[in-house]
Each structure stands twice: as C-alpha cells, then as structure tokens.
Amino acid sequence: MDRRKFVSCTAKSTAALVGGGTLISFGSLPKENVDSENEVRKKDWMKEVLKYRKIDAHAHVDEKYYKPEVNLDFADRLGIDILMISDFLRPHTKGEPDDFRARNNFAIKCMREHPDRFIGTVVLNPQYQKESLEEIDRCRDAGMMGLGELYNQTKINDPLYYPIIEKCIDLNWNIMMHSAIGRSRVVPDSNEPPNISLPEDFADVAERYPEGMFQYAHLGGGVDWENACKVLKDVPNVFVGIAGSNNEANMIDFALKYVGEDRIVFSCDYGFYQGVGGMFSAKLTDTQRKKIFFENFSNRLKKGGRNVD
Numbered sequence: 064m065d066r067r068k069f070v071s072c073t074a075k076s077t078a079a080l081v082g083g084g085t086l087i088s089f090g091s092l093p094k095e096n097v098d099s100e101n102e103v104r105k106k107d108w109m110k111e112v113l114k115y116r117k118i119d120a121h122a123h124v125d126e127k128y129y130k131p132e133v134n135l136d137f138a139d140r141l142g143i144d145i146l147m148i149s150d151f152l153r154p155h156t157k158g159e160p161d162d163f164r165a166r167n168n169f170a171i172k173c174m175r176e177h178p179d180r181f182i183g184t185v186v187l188n189p190q191y192q193k194e195s196l197e198e199i200d201r202c203r204d205a206g207m208m209g210l211g212e213l214y215n216q217t218k219i220n221d222p223l224y225y226p227i228i229e230k231c232i233d234l235n236w237n238i239m240m241h242s243a244i245g246r247s248r249v250v251p252d253s254n255e256p257p258n259i260s261l262p263e264d265f266a267d268v269a270e271r272y273p274e275g276m277f278q279y280a281h282l283g284g285g286v287d288w289e290n291a292c293k294v295l296k297d298v299p300n301v302f303v304g305i306a307g308s309n310n311e312a313n314m315i316d317f318a319l320k321y322v323g324e325d326r327i328v329f330s331c332d333y334g335f336y337q338g339v340g341g342m343f344s345a346k347l348t349d350t351q352r353k354k355i356f357f358e359n360f361s362n363r364l365k366k367g368g369r370n371v372d
C-alpha cells in the first residue's frame with residue numbers, strides 16, 4: 064500500500080469509528096463487505112436469540128458459585144426454557160456417598176422450587192457402586208432424570224461404571240460426563256486427575272453399550288476439540304455439548320462437519336453469553352439451530368418419558 068492510499072484508508076477508518084460510534088472500523092474494506100457488516104449490525108439480535116426455544120444441556124447449581132437465581136436470570140434474558148442442572152462432585156475429591164447425596168439434595172431442592180425450568184441430574188461415584196445404584200433410585204423417585212455432570216473420580220469406561228450404565232439404559236437416561244482440559248491427543252494438562260475421561264474413553268464405552276445415551280461435556284472446555292470431534296465422528300450414541308469458556312472460532316462449524324447436526328447439543332456450563340453467542344457466530348441454518356438449541360436434547364428426554372415440548 065502506498066502512502067496516498069494509506070492516508071485515504073485511514074481517513075475512512077476514522078470516519079467509520081467516529082460516525083458509527085463503534086470500535087470496529089471497516090474503512091479499508093471493499094464497499095460490499097462494509098454493506099454486509101452494516102447489515103449484521105442492524106439486525107435485531109435479541110429478537111433473533113429469543114426466536115429459538117432452548118434447553119441448556121449442561122448447567123450447574125450450588126449455594127456459592129452457581130446460584131440458581133443467577134441461572135434463571137440469564138436463562139430468562141436469553142430464552143432458555145429448561146436447564147439440566149447438577150451440583151457436580153469437585154475434582155480431586157474422593158466423591159464419597161455423603162458428598163454426592165448432599166449435592167443431589169441441593170439439586171432436588173432447586174428443581175422443586177422451579178419445576179418448569181430445572182431438570183435435576185444425578186451425581187455419583189461408581190467407586191461406591193452399591194450406594195450409587197441406590198442413589199439413582201432415590202433421585203429418580205424425587206423426579207430427577209439422567210446422570211451428570213459425572214466427574215473425574217472414575218473414567219467413563221471403567222468397568223465400575225458398567226452396572227450404572229446398564230441401569231441408565233433401562234431408564235433411557237442421558238449420561239453426561241466431564242472431559243479433559245489440555246491437548247488430549249498428546250498429553251492432558253498436568254493438573255488433570257489421572258482418571259479424567261478422554262474422547263477415546265467415551266468412544267470405547269459407547270461402542271460397548273450402543274443403547275447407552277452418552278453426552279460428551281463441553282467441547283469448548285479446553286480440550287483438543289478437533290481431536291474430540293474426530294474421535295467421536297462414528298460413535299452415534301454420544302452427544303457432543305458445545306459448552307465451555309474456550310470459544311474458539313470454527314468450533315461448532317467443525318463439530319457440524321464431523322459429528323453432525325443431530326448429535327450436537329446446546330449447553331452453557333454457566334457461560335451463557337458464550338454458549339448463545341457461539342450458536343449465532345457459527346454458520347448454521349435455521350433448522351440446524353432448532354435442532355441444536357432444543358430438538359436433539361428434547362428427543363432424548365422424550366425417550367426417558369419426559370416431554371418438554
């Protein structure tokens with residue numbers, strides 16, 4: 064670029080910055096690009112956001128960090144009808160029965176206070192297998208549905224999980240499991256517990272139990288998401304949740320190509336604007352947005368006897 068052109072472009076950029084009242088400048092872009100960017104700006108985004116019904120397939124509640132009223136405040140503003148809630152067992156804890164029972168009790172309490180918005184999911188630790196199986200019965204009687212977010216006390220494909228997965232198959236329950244942070248294809252982050260489930264572990268257990276309905280948690284949670292999508296490409300009974308705070312460009316588009324529109328599920332993991340924003344920055348058709356925001360998970364809930372339509 065010569066100096067004359069540079070001055071001209073700079074002037075146009077400055078005009079765009081001042082005139083448009085925005086920090087984004089399109090002054091050096093061709094006119095057709097400026098026009099299309101202006102169209103994006105003019106769009107009534109909240110109207111567009113509220114047009115879609117939504118199930119957040121990965122939400123958390125507790126008394127300190129994930130307050131139910133904060134969940135509902137964001138959900139109301141972003142048009143999220145239902146949130147699948149759990150008070151998950153924290154990493155690097157033993158996950159003893161008293162711990163998981165207390166956490167499930169809190170989720171049950173939240174669910175009872177907001178029965179139209181929250182569906183509770185059960186947390187447990189298969190190292191206490193008898194207590195975990197009993198906990199499924201207790202929580203099912205209290206109205207809960209599904210497992211999750213299961214944490215890293217035990218890998219998803221550990222045989223300790225087998226009777227629990229078989230019980231969930233009988234109940235037609237979704238099983239949502241946490242996944243690793245780090246470059247899972249190479250080496251997980253050094254802080255990750257040894258029993259963290261990697262994408263390969265999900266593929267392994269899902270192939271062992273083709274009737275099982277698994278959910279791979281948070282593609283945007285810091286894992287090597289390209290690798291995760293490739294590993295889960297041909298594993299039809301694993302849903303892939305988009306939640307996470309690492310919202311890299313092209314993540315959902317890439318998942319669409321490998322996993323497909325019928326197995327991606329909208330989820331926030333308490334990152335509401337990122338979850339919703341990612342869905343609108345991805346190149347999705349109206350039909351694909353409807354499936355990912357609502358229909359895919361709603362169909363899975365229906366299999367377990369819960370109709371949220």
Ligand SMILES: [Zn+2]
Pocket residue numbers: 212241242280281284
């Ligand atoms: Zn998680």
